[in-house]
Amino acid sequence: MDKKLVKLMDIPFINIAKKDLLNNNLYPSLDKRQKCYVVTANPEIVMKTREDASYKKMVKKADYIVPDGAGIVMASKLQKEPIQERVAGYDLMLDLLAYADKHGLSCYFLGAKEHVNEKLVSKVKEKYPDLTLAGHHHGYFSIDDPSIVNDVANSNPDLIFVALGSPRQEAWITQHMDKFTKGLFMGVGGSFDVLAGEVKRAPEGWINLNLEWLYRLLKQPFRWRRILKAVEFMVRIFLKKK
Template structure:
């Protein structure tokens, strides 16, 4: 990782280095200062599925390793850290990071760009964000149905000079886009946020607090969205491999 020397506490899981700090420590000690200094930053919010993809696809692993920070977004990652006796302090969900960043951006007068999701979702989400954060500066928006090689999309985003770019293209597309184009920007925090736009738009509901507290949000999502079964099986494979590795 480019800034690995600045991160003293990490846990390596299947050759991926995860930050080992609380969400508050991560934001206040790393992210907010970098936003203040307009220092470019690439954040990957990684769950077991993403870790498994890095194992299967060398090109994708190189992209994740290029990130400044890999955040443990997934109960399976936290469980795996305990299996190897290097427990992560806490799970840091990408959606919660999104909310914290929106709050900080509104308070500090920073601008945000929203990239990704279906067109009707982002059209519904942006007004909801404006309603929730009335003083937030919104640099722009673009749905996720475009070719990654379409540089005109990137040029339009660059022209808005955003401080934070939320990329909700799903993995591996969102990390691929960030890696491909981040060097063309002069500043900005770039973070892959998966399905967060759907939640902000009200299209998908987060699990109740008790489910989240006991790291069962994945089960809630699976029960509500059975089509996630294939992704869930990847998480099961991840856990099996961690158990076998421990033995």
């Protein structure tokens, strides 16, 4: 299927609704046992690509760069190329887990602290009993460690969720994807912490008002530097428009 794209600071975001992305792109890719790489990018990630050329190459290798952040959608409107909707990485992960559960697909969970990873796996088994657990490992390892790559590859997973944070998760995926014959690879940042119940997600009302970022800032004040990056992103988009 042809992809409708909107470029923001030279990062090509896919511009379709989440249900269409899943039904027309990601689910068929899984059904055909194809390799697929998904990046869910927010303003902070876009700014990082602007500052780091090697990281930009990692992100642009993705088959689908998804607009994960209200700032991305707002910027697209300022640019007069409106993106249809924000596609939160956490929600996308849940949809893929539900599909894996329905079709008996296998998943590998790579990343987060050891106790979080264990708790996540327990929650997944409880919530998605028909999903096959290919394997799991915490995120405290060198991305060059061949034993980790071999463990993941030998488990032959259909979906590989990588929660190492940026840029480590994109570096691990782009460095090792060629060692796999199939698999949907997706960097999911802090999503393991949320699904494991270690971090509380914003209430639905905040999410609907595109204020999830503010809720997270109030709960985790140490994130203020990330918010500044998002502000800088919007300022640069606005100045470019002017």
